Amino acid sequence: MNTENLEHINCPICEQDETQLLFDKDSLSVVTCKRCRLRYVNPRVSQQTLEEGYVETYYPPDKVERIHTDSMEWLQMTERLTELEKHCEDKGKLLDVGCGIGTFLHLARERGWQPNGVDPSKSGITFAQEIHQLDVKCGEVFDANFPDAHFDAITLYHVLEHIPDLNPFLSELRRILKPQTGTLVIEVPNGESLQSHLQKADWPYVHPRDHLYYFSARSLPQLLQKHGFRDITLGKPRRVSPTANLRFRLRRAATSALVRLHLGTVIRVYAS
Numbered sequence: 001m002n003t004e005n006l007e008h009i010n011c012p013i014c015e016q017d018e019t020q021l022l023f024d025k026d027s028l029s030v031v032t033c034k035r036c037r038l039r040y041v042n043p044r045v046s047q048q049t050l051e052e053g054y055v056e057t058y059y060p061p062d063k064v065e066r067i068h069t070d071s072m073e074w075l076q077m078t079e080r081l082t083e084l085e086k087h088c089e090d091k092g093k094l095l096d097v098g099c100g101i102g103t104f105l106h107l108a109r110e111r112g113w114q115p116n117g118v119d120p121s122k123s124g125i126t127f128a129q130e131i132h133q134l135d136v137k138c139g140e141v142f143d144a145n146f147p148d149a150h151f152d153a154i155t156l157y158h159v160l161e162h163i164p165d166l167n168p169f170l171s172e173l174r175r176i177l178k179p180q181t182g183t184l185v186i187e188v189p190n191g192e193s194l195q196s197h198l199q200k201a202d203w204p205y206v207h208p209r210d211h212l213y214y215f216s217a218r219s220l221p222q223l224l225q226k227h228g229f230r231d232i233t234l235g236k237p238r239r240v241s242p243t244a245n246l247r248f249r250l251r252r253a254a255t256s257a258l259v260r261l262h263l264g265t266v267i268r269v270y271a272s
C-alpha cells in the first residue's frame with residue numbers, strides 16, 4: 001500500500017482540512033471533518049489507481065450472469081423503482097448513473113420510462129446493451145455530454161461513495177436534471193448506521209480503497225444543498241425477500257424502525 005500514490009483532500013462539503021481520526025483499515029485512515037462531521041478517507045488511493053481497479057474487477061463475466069439470474073436483484077430493483085415513482089409522477093427521461101447490467105433500467109422501460117444509463121464497467125454495459133437492448137454508455141456521466149435540464153429523474157444506487165471528485169460530479173447532475181420538476185435519488189451505505197457504530201472498522205461497507213465517504217442522514221443532504229438541490233427528503237428503503245416468512249417479517253420490521261431513526265444500513269435521499 002505504501003508504494004501506491006496517495007492523495008490528501010480537503011473535506012468535500014466545507015472545503016476545510018480539520019479532521020479527527022476515526023479508525024484505520026487496510027493501511028488507510030477514515031476521518032471525521034470537525035466542522036460538518038462528514039466521514040471520509042484521507043489520504044486516499046489516487047484517482048487513477050482507483051479507476052483501474054474498479055473497471056477491471058467490478059463485473060467479471062461470471063458475476064454478470066449470476067446477478068442477472070438472482071431473484072434478489074429483481075426484487076431490489078422493483079422496490080427502488082416503486083419508491084421512485086412515489087416521488088416522481090411524470091415517467092419521462094430517466095438516467096441511472098452506475099447502471100451496471102441494466103436490470104433497473106429494463107424494469108423502468110417496461111413501466112413507461114425512457115431509460116438512459118452510464119457505467120464504467122465494460123462487461124456490465126455490454127450485457128445491458130446486448131441482453132436488454134438498452135441505450136447505455138460505458139464511461140462517466142461527463143463523457144456522455146447530456147443537454148442541460150434533460151432528465152426527469154436521475155438515480156444513483158451505491159455510486160456516490162465511489163466518486164473521487166464529488167463537487168464537479170454533483171454540479172454536472174444539477175446541470176442535466178430538470179430544475180424544479182426533476183427528481184434526484186441517491187442511495188449510499190449509512191456511515192452512521194447502528195451497525196457501523198457497533199462494528200466501526202469491521203463494518204462490511206468500510207472499504208477505504210474505493211468507498212471514499214461514509215455519509216449520514218445529515219451530511220448527504222448538506223452536500224446536496226451546496227449544489228442547489230432543494231426539497232431534500234429521506235426515503236424509507238424497504239428490505240426485500242423472495243419468501244415472506246416470519247423471520248423476514250420480523251427483520252423487515254426491525255429495519256423499518258432503524259430507518260425511521262436514521263440508523264438503517266443505507267440512506268436514500270430524494271431531492272429536486
Ligand SMILES: [Zn+2]
Nearest residue numbers: 011014033036
Ligand atoms: Zn466538512
